[in-house]
Amino acid sequence: MSYYDVDAILTDAEKVPCQFELDVPYLGHLDNSAGLKPGTALSLPLWLAEMLALASAGEDARAPLTLNLPACLSEAVAAALKADPRAVALRDQSAHLYGVGVRMLDLFDERELGAVLRRTWAVRAADVGLHARKADEAVGGQGAEFLRGLEEWERALFRRGHEGVRRAREWMDRVKRS
Incomplete structure (x- = not known):
């Protein structure tokens, strides 16, 4: 995959369903609310959803969201x-x-x-x-x-x-x- 591959960029932009597992107070603009609460279902671009699903703050920490198949x-x-x-x-x-x-x-x-x-x-x-x-x-x-x-x-x-x-x-x- 090339950095300039348009198809790869468009694939990364495909929306995938996610469900937030943690309280995220400053990301409410993603669904027009004050903040994202645990259990909030949202569709995010694949690149963002993947990064958030794999992210965790420490060894015991949970990822901020779970990713579902589109x-x-x-x-x-x-x-x-x-x-x-x-x-x-x-x-x-x-x-x-x-x-x-x-x-x-x-x-x-x-x-x-x-x-x-x-x-x-x-x-x-x-x-x-x-x-x-x-x-x-x-x-x-x-x-x-x-x-x-x-x-x-x-x-x-x-x-x-x-x-x-x-x-x-x-x-x-x-x-x-x-």
């Missing part, structure tokens, strides 16, 4: 992905679903969710490659609908695949001419 990684979404990864428009769940998933799996021990995301990537990557190969032949109709449902990692894979096919065709044309 809606894009909920059990319902995981069940739909497990049933048929191609049927879920990942972009409707989150534009950076895989990035959020990787970051959350670093924090949570969710082996089943990790397996679902790996399988989803493998199955959908094959479709992305096929569409990238045939993108010049038919861009409209089903192709446009397919592209609309792709998550950012999948879009990057599509662009690279399409560029590779285009360059291979250009190379073959140059070889045929010489």
Whole structure:
């Protein structure tokens, strides 16, 4: 990940649900109150929630909040992905679903969710490659609908695949001419 990677910055900005465990009197501006009380549920950007969830003042101290899995990684979404990864428009769940998933799996021990995301990537990557190969032949109709449902990692894979096919065709044309 590069410091200037826009997708990494946007992934860090994704909101995740949290619940405060401590009384935090000077952070009330986050939910328009005088201060945050224990039990306050709030959605924070991933970078902030992660830092607060991992922070503690000493050996015995608790972290100020607990971090929960976001809606894009909920059990319902995981069940739909497990049933048929191609049927879920990942972009409707989150534009950076895989990035959020990787970051959350670093924090949570969710082996089943990790397996679902790996399988989803493998199955959908094959479709992305096929569409990238045939993108010049038919861009409209089903192709446009397919592209609309792709998550950012999948879009990057599509662009690279399409560029590779285009360059291979250009190379073959140059070889045929010489």
